[in-house]
Amino acid sequence: MADQKNFITYEDLAVGQKFAAGPQRVTQEDIIAFGKQYDPQDFHTDPVKAKDTVFGELVASGWHTACLAMRMIVTATPEMEGGMVGRAVENINWPRSVRPDDLLSLTIEITELRASAKYPARGLMRTKNTVTNQNGETVMEMEAVVFVPRKAA
């Protein structure tokens, strides 16, 4: 497999390292477009009908926030692009709603690194990913488990 890129490898990483990404603004138009395509419920698609829902207002789908976090990860860390592969995601929660014009930022902290027994060419990295809004309030948290390439021997 040709691999021309100079990826970040397992050996470059350490528990406790943090990466920041964003900010990324979310518009009402973005929220509605995503809602119509992937989560068509009134509170994600219609600012007027949303008033009569449990949220009382238009809010972003939680999956939209997750996807925006993914985009922030990729665009903020191009040297990781193509080299890392998600294995699992654990414990996603959304403690606050994302509203139109919120400005989201992402922090990634490495919480665990270990060799993969199954794949000697890869390590496994666990990260705690936190998305906050412009007021510093957490709107999404999750843990990601990612395969990371190891330096060629």
Add this chain to the structure above:
Amino acid sequence: MADQKNFITYEDLAVGQKFAAGPQRVTQEDIIAFGKQYDPQDFHTDPVKAKDTVFGELVASGWHTACLAMRMIVTATPEMEGGMVGRAVENINWPRSVRPDDLLSLTIEITELRASAKYPARGLMRTKNTVTNQNGETVMEMEAVVFVPRKAA
């Protein structure tokens, strides 16, 4: 809060109940469009460059599969629309890749139901959600924890 819809409530549900949704076809065009917007890595955006990546071919972003599962849930269960609110998602994993023209189906099984101590008007439902392809192979699994409205007293 006006609530004209006849939602499924906590009292209508039982552990062990299953819901099926789909099938939903995923095209190469869908995979690339999603990849460019939310997960811009060669293996999600470019069938030629994908050959030189760890996947060796174009595959759908795992977040794309998660979003398609959400759409299947909403469109298959319109009587739930607007009444249920996701609280958390646990243990997402993607044991196989989703490829162009795969036909995805979703099964939802209720694994736990309990009253919410914090919100008397809601119950909490835990489900195991499984997405399979046209060969019956699992491409995504996750557990969802969802607030469900209770029947008004």
